[in-house]
Amino acid sequence: MSSTKQILDPAFQGAGQKPGTEIWRIEDFKPVPLPKSDYGKFYCGDSYIVLQTTCNRGGAYLSDIHFWIGKDSSQDEAGTSAIKTVELDSMLGGRAVQHREPQGYESDKFLSYFKPCIIPMEGGFASGFRKPEEDKFETRLYICKGKRAIRVKEVPFARSSLNHDDVFILDTEKKIYQFNGANSNIQERAKALEVIQHLKDKYHEGVCDVAIVDDGKLQAESDSGEFWVVFGGFAPIGKKALSDDDVILETTPTKLYSVNNGKLTLEDTVLTKSILENTKCFLLDCGSELYVWVGRVTQVDDRKAASVAVEEFIVKQNRPKTTRVTQVIQGYEDHTFKSKFDSWPVTNAAGASGEDGRGKVAALLKKKGDVKGASKNSPAVNEEIPPLLEGGGKLEVLLIMHHNLRVILITTTGNRKVP
Structure with a gap:
């Protein structure tokens, strides 16, 4: 296997050294660190890590x-x-969970990093990053969805974009309006208020009037009247149009593909854990969601090839933008992934928890020689847990005996904490 230093992109140097969020934008097919002042800004024409x-x-x-x-x-x-996500994962030890996040269909986990929301902007690196905040103010209409993590999407500024089921925000130069559809959810109404405050602070220097307009309550001398004047006057709005969000995929049988030299080969057999080889990557096709399973001793180049193959698979299969892709590492599969298999033996895997750490200590002590009582109460070591990819560090375990006192001292060198 290539050393971590050889596969590490310079842009990732020092990443993951402390809790928090770090972002890179792809520019000329290279990751470039994003200034913290730009965190939360995502351009529609770009890809980010x-x-x-x-x-x-x-x-x-x-x-x-x-x-x-x-x-x-x-x-x-x-x-x-x-x-590049695979390279970053390799630098971190090969145990990270990887997620594909298409614009407009981001996971709640991803959105939770940015409060109160992200609002993708038009443009991108190739177009010179047009900055809306520096241009002449443009009236915009947004739709807000989500009870916990709010998804904000710009829609055409037209009466036909409104409906009775959702919450909308009309952002004008002098005033921000929140339009509550008659059938909209109370949690989404509350979340939309947080978005309005965000818009007010970001694009109006904190000074802007805010108005709430309730669907079906038309009063010409009020905020409601002003709201409809912006659209050219009041007129009945139609029913909600079917969008990609509302499309329900037909239930299809789960399929497993092995990845060989970047090509997918269908495994036409009953799905059991024994099919998965620790030297290969596999694609589990669950219809609306895809899983990439990575064997613990696969080479980094094979992991990269698997990522590319999955992107090509989504395009060739005409899968919708809502398709989720999650990568799991051998020994760290979640319950949802395991449930797709007819046979998955139950193990006492401890994952990356503290139990896993104590199990490793017990195993190291056992290698140095059986020490009375040293591993008596330690959990059994799970042989399936994959080792970290090369990280250049060193772990030393010392057992200090003094009368009846037994002390285990662990020392490490390298740039990562030992799990």
């Missing part, structure tokens, strides 16, 4: 890597973000 680092109770760092694909981003850029 977002690393979220958290620390569990045991002090271990856990990583989630998301690659966000703008609706106008090219397939080449999307493919580059997927490949």
